[in-house]
Amino acid sequence: MCKHSSIGFQFTSPVTELKVMTVAVLGGGVSGLAAAHYLCGRVGRVVVLEGSERLGGWIETTSHSDGVVFEHGPRTLRVAGNAGGNTLALAESLGLTDRVVSVPYSHPSARNRMILVGGKLHKLPNSLKTAFTKTSPFSRPLALSALTDLKAKPVLNTDESLFSFVRRRFGLEVAKYAIDPLARGVFAGNARDLSVTSLAKRLHVVEQKHGSVLKGLIKDRKNAEKPNLDLAKSELVQRARKERWSVWSLEGGLENLVRTLEKRNREDGVEIRTNTKVKGVIQSGGRLVVQTDSEELEVDHIISCLPANCLSSVISQTNLDVSRLLASIPFVTVGVVNLEYAGHLVNEPAFGYLVPSSEPNRVLGVIFDTCTFPQGNRTILTIMMGGYWFKSWFGDSPSEQTILDTAVNEVRQTLGINQEPDRFIVKILRDCIPQYVVGHSENVTNARRLLKDLRLPLSLAGNSYDGAGINDAIISAKKAAQELL
């Protein structure tokens, strides 16, 4: 039984009656744990079912016995927007304020975005002055791309690739050197496949409405995201806005967010079952039965926080149309290598660098972890590779040694680090990031509409649908919980 509600200003309506119902949350990643947290105290029983032996999904930190920390998945959270504020407010309500480590916009790792072109690192323009100067690898000042947008005719459409949209509006070089690497640094994906309406909806909307992105952004200011005033009640959110934080993390690593959520959920009476893979879901009257190897659990509602491809197989017997729509969301695999060296070996302070897909390089990018969050006299780098190109570069099942060699060679060639790493960890994250390809939003809308029409008490949350980051995953879980209540 859930014991009490501890979510304070996390919900807009302060008092909600306790609903006598059982809710199953599928998946014990951050969105599943967040969904359970937002439900707790408001419904009778919440059961989280996690297939693996650990909670947290792709959020995974290794803390070495000497205190050195490696992140294998995400490492920072964005502050901007309501979704950013929501996670900060959640961290505060979980008592994590003292463990938050912030990175302001003025920090070199927030200011300096680098790309690797022709084997050399190039800093992307980050000020008015650099936007009006010709900066390699661009052949003209970036500010001139604004003129391209003001002159180019709009092409009316419902969706197109991010790459083609940006090339049309701002020119080939912006698409090639800014957007293509960005798509790799958020989706490990190919900007030529990813959907503009899913990833830059507002830019697309204002172009379609006003004929130009820049004119549209100015004319359409009133339709920009309205700040959620509830978030102003959070001291941590206020501090982050006042001190102009760009991103943040937690002392000891992001896994602490998951561990704290887990602990709070357990204290609040949420039933959490690990090693409990969901095999199927069947309808029984107005209720649903969740099938696992060990039991059949009858529930009033399911919030699925499973990746769409996993949910697709789970509900293939429940409804084939929804299952097919979910299966249309592709996932890609990323090779991740953490390397640790003695001394300070990175000369150019930055978050890291990204490699555009036009480069003959199997690496997607390198993160300079210790530039953002120093760890004594050490250099820690995370090299990420594969993504959309994983299979064509590495085949079906490359050895860890191949992945490690690729990482070590990359830092040797690009950063001139010739010494052997003191420590390293190699991970191959299979199907770790969903790809919001052209048509994604429509497929998700159709899947949700079908569930509603079929009166299936099943909500879709997690990072497969409305945003790939942790903030999006958490807010999607909150929304699913709110809609249920």
Ligand SMILES: Cc1cc2nc3c(=O)[nH]c(=O)nc-3n(C[C@H](O)[C@H](O)[C@H](O)COP(=O)(O)OP(=O)(O)OC[C@H]3O[C@@H](n4cnc5c(N)ncnc54)[C@H](O)[C@@H]3O)c2cc1C
């Ligand atoms: C390399 C990498 C770097 C990233 N960097 C960032 C970053 O810097 N900032 C950021 O905001 N985000 C980042 N992300 C994205 C972030 O990790 C995700 O948004 C977030 O972890 C998604 O959480 P989730 O709970 O929705 O899904 P998941 O983490 O995928 O959790 C789903 C859970 O469901 C379980 N499961 C699957 N099938 C079943 C089944 N049949 N039955 C029961 N359980 C099942 C899985 O074991 C898993 O625990 C990154 C992701 C990757 C891969």
Ligand SMILES: C=CC1=C(C)c2cc3[nH]c(cc4nc(cc5[nH]c(cc1n2)c(C)c5CCC(=O)O)C(CCC(=O)O)=C4C)c(C)c3C=C
């Ligand atoms: C500079 C190097 C980076 C590499 C390499 C990189 C790899 C990488 N990232 C993801 C998924 C996400 N990254 C996110 C945020 C994010 N990533 C980088 C840089 C690199 N990522 C930065 C600087 C940021 C912060 C972005 C900002 O707005 O300042 C996110 C969250 C995005 C969000 O909207 O919240 C995700 C998701 C993968 C899969 C990956 C593997 C190659």
